[in-house]
Amino acid sequence: MTARSVTHATFCIERTLSAAPARVFKAFAEQEAKDKWFTGPSHWVRTERSMDFRVGGRETSSVGEPGGVQHRFDATYFDIIPGERIVFTYAMHLDDVMMSVSITTIELAPAGDKTLMKFTEQGAFLLDPADAPQREQGTHFLMDAVEAWLASETATV
Amino acid sequence: MLQYSPNLDLAFQALADPARRGMLERLTLGPASVSELARPFDMSLSAIVQHLKVLEAGGLVRSEKVGRVRTCQIEPGALSAAEGWINQRRTVWEQHFDRLEQYLEDTAQGAENKDHQP
Numbered sequence: 364m365t366a367r368s369v370t371h372a373t374f375c376i377e378r379t380l381s382a383a384p385a386r387v388f389k390a391f392a393e394q395e396a397k398d399k400w401f402t403g404p405s406h407w408v409r410t411e412r413s414m415d416f417r418v419g420g421r422e423t424s425s426v427g428e429p430g431g432v433q434h435r436f437d438a439t440y441f442d443i444i445p446g447e448r449i450v451f452t453y454a455m456h457l458d459d460v461m462m463s464v465s466i467t468t469i470e471l472a473p474a475g476d477k478t479l480m481k482f483t484e485q486g487a488f489l490l491d492p493a494d495a496p497q498r499e500q501g502t503h504f505l506m507d508a509v510e511a512w513l514a515s516e517t518a519t520v
Numbered sequence: 521m522l523q524y525s526p527n528l529d530l531a532f533q534a535l536a537d538p539a540r541r542g543m544l545e546r547l548t549l550g551p552a553s554v555s556e557l558a559r560p561f562d563m564s565l566s567a568i569v570q571h572l573k574v575l576e577a578g579g580l581v582r583s584e585k586v587g588r589v590r591t592c593q594i595e596p597g598a599l600s601a602a603e604g605w606i607n608q609r610r611t612v613w614e615q616h617f618d619r620l621e622q623y624l625e626d627t628a629q630g631a632e633n634k635d636h637q638p
Binding site: 370372374376378380381382386387390396399400401402455463465480482484486488 | 606609
């Protein structure tokens with residue numbers, strides 16, 4: 364048996380967005396709008412994209428540094444209430460290695476002329492430290508994680 | 521949450537060099553002696569030791585000398601793989617939402633005009 368590791372975790376992000384719920388919803392629902400913000404750092408390139416925003420529909424997006432590790436998002440929509448709620452699952456792959464599978468719930472509520480957005484992700488974060496090829500891939504993500512961690516620590520200092 | 525690093529400047533400095541990132545990547549595979557760390561690099565042992573000191577000062581690596589051998593390992597509190605990944609997912613979404621806010625701001629004028637149409 365290979366030693367494997369999975370961590371279950373939930374995180375939540377709340378934002379007050381300067382637009383009515385209908386307009387926020389459109390930014391999630393329409394690919395042209397979503398492509399404007401659902402991207403990686405500016406020097407990354409997108410190598411794959413599809414979006415079928417309806418219950419049972421899928422969305423895919425692969426981004427990464429040119430020639431670097433591909434971050435692949437593969438989602439399926441389960442619940443869509445225009446202007447109010449979106450529930451989807453998604454798997455994240457780094458190149459060929461699946462890193463996590465998550466359930467994500469986006470709730471939108473009016474707050475004056477703005478929107479309170481509540482984003483909740485419940486995930487199984489898969490890490491197989493004894494699996495050599497995966498571990499090699501994992502080091503890249505670890506470096507990303509360190510840099511992201513440093514960036515987030517800086518943001519809160 | 522991940523352990524707080526008391527000196528972010530030093531941590532950033534430690535990550536700013538490709539050789540040090542290489543050493544760190546090697547250490548994510550498990551502890552290594554200084555000579556093992558040095559092996560992939562075309563560099564003197566003393567240069568490797570200097571890099572190691574920078575990584576240690578940044579709180580990313582710790583080393584311990586047993587007899588004549590110095591063994592290095594990732595600072596565990598700084599780099600729990602699962603927490604790192606979860607934190608990264610959160611950070612990625614936070615960055616997406618920063619861009620979403622910018623997008624909503626940039627398109628606000630047009631949307632208002634549309635909203636005001638009968």
